[in-house]
Amino acid sequence: MNNKIKKILPQIITLLFVVGVFGFFTFNAQTNMDNRGIDFGFGFLTQESSFDVQFSLIEYSGSHSYARAYLVGLLNTLLVSFISIIFCTILGVIFGVARLSPNYLIRNSAAWYVEFFRNIPLLLQIFFWYYAALRALPVPEKAGPWFGVTYMTIKGYYIPSFIWTNLDIFLYSILAVIISIVIISAYAKKLQENEGKQIPVFFISLGIIFVLPALTFFIGGVSLNFEIPVLKQLSKTSYVFDGGIGLPPELIALVLALSLYTSTFVAECVRAGIQGIGKGQKEAAASIGLTPNQILKLVVMPQALRIIIPPTTNQYLNLTKNSSLAAAIAYPDLVLVFAGTALMQTGKAIEIVSITMLTYLSISLAIAAIMNWYNKKIEIKEK
């Protein structure tokens, strides 16, 4: 009996405490909102937003609703996270491998790169790129072309845009390519297991990748044109680039800072993963006659990836959360558009901040759930 009370009493007290805190907050919020004449509700989401966003992936103007403004912000957040994740992975793998190089200079340069970029606050790096480095770029009329067709100016990076005709047919052909490669590799694996025959899957896939989309150009009526940015004079002293895609400097500064900062953490994950493979594994693989390439592909990588991927995903998650610093340099991400401008206009503090937090929370929890599932799947099953 005594034991039971010991178990139940603390739980009831904790529960009462949590409920009490929540009740206190809700009560206060209720009184405060009543006094100020604000009502709680999500009806504002369908109202006209009447503010403009500088940079948007989907069509958006002031006449659209707040819900669409939220979507614009979310897409911008995802865009900057996606680009930064690609760059930080490339840089991270390069520097992670370089830290294990036998070459003294390479090893130490990589170590200094990691120590340098990860010990400076991310916000300071964003400020540095945006306010100091990118402000030193030339104005549009003085910008020389990079790679012939792109222009890096103080107003942004201008790249050619693609103009497709019959894009859907091309996308179908890509889909067909993926399906056929999956079928062929499954068939090849079966053939090897059953009859011991090997077919050159790689070259067949390469052929399909080139032939099928090319066919759509000749037969399907698909065509691709480029729209190259052209310098246009607005008035006597002001020039802009017309046509193509203009990436705003906020986006560039953010991608630079996020990918350099996160790449140091990815590099450490990669290094730990490769170092985590015992020497015996490589020696054992070499002693049964595998070539260096096969050792890397069949023995080292599968084991190293098992160590590398979970912490790296964690870093991707951190990057996505850190992309909210975009608000500091007025890149229209979720925090700036929704928790900034929309909140200022509607005054719906509780609703908007909770939606913003829930959005980040659901991204985090979704990735965490996928990671747990993946970890369970790749776990070494010891007998």
Add this chain to the structure above:
Amino acid sequence: MNSINFLKSNKQNFYYFLYLGLFLFSISILDVVINAFFKINVTSFLPGVISVFLPLIIGFVGLNFIRTEYSGIKSLDIINKNINTNNFNAILTLLIIFAIIKATPPSLSWMIFDANISGDTKEACTGTGACWTYVKVWFRRFMYGMYPNDLHWRINLAFILVIALGFFGFFLRDNLKKYLALYYVIIYPIIAFLVIYYLISGGAFGLVWVETGAWGGLSLTFIVSFFCLIFCFPLGMILALGRRSNLPTIRYISIGYIEFWRGVPLITVLFMSSVMFPMFLPEDFFMDKLVRVIISITLFEAAYCAEVIRGGLQALPRGQYDAAKSLGMGYWKMHIFVILPQALKLVIPGICNTFLALVKDTPLIFVVGLAELAGMLALAKTNPKWLGFAMEGYIFAAIIFWIICYAMSKYSYNLEAKYKTER
């Protein structure tokens, strides 16, 4: 046959190859040095592409000549083993050396030789390099924010006192050592809070009241991160114990709390503290902006702290729990006297890393209008008298933060190495 083997040395002609290789290598370095420091292109008579790649090619051939399996000459073997193992490494070595040589003169001249530090106005900066006058003039603002100039000694004194109190525990007599944990977890935070509150804020003991809006600069970074650390530690400890508790309600509440705070970015938490917090408090209850920020960062960091401490708790072998239980200890007795002292020792490096992340996160408090170092830089940058010196300011701040964070990360590495060997 041996004489035809042109690119590889053998026993007879080894020294010819060695001297020739070293000669070619030094010529390539010399060419780049002359090019970088004196802006003279020695090889300008050659066609463009060759002129650019000539040092690389000469150096590559030189390194190829001096590469041998084993020579018996100590320094040569060290070079070959470390920077000249194969062709690919040789090229990367050359590229890194050239990049360092090329980058040295412009950065040196910008930072030191062409820079200005004299004078008190923008006009003193005449050189093409950095204008350190800007940093010099604004230095006190960067360190102390808008805090009145003649009261800066109060901030300094408060920091010295807090640090001295932190070291106080080391000099305790042996028979008082058992209260050490009590001192650091409960007494020290309270004393430190009172010292900082009464010295920096004033309002008592004849000190002039300075409102928190005037606090700023690097000292604010320290104040915020210090308070968040000492407050989030006990909270994180409770949460970590809660997450490992076998009472389901407590466990799930702890898990929910930890996962919630770990899933949201700090900037939204700060937004919450500035726009949502006032709504949740009674109407006539006023809470200072800085206090709100410290509370919300503490709640946020406590979740990370809890995960670190949980790692320490999980690392303890089960035998420790069993042994404590078999002595008839209850839950609290077991944790306070057996489990936590061991677990906390294990997690000191982890806590150090959390603290490092915290220091790097403090610049974010600019979103609620508190100007610590990064915020002060933004203010100084837009001052009409000092436009156009953003670069100097950010480099200055970057150096300061880098020194702090690098020292801390090295310290935590050392601790980690120390505790690894002890176990």
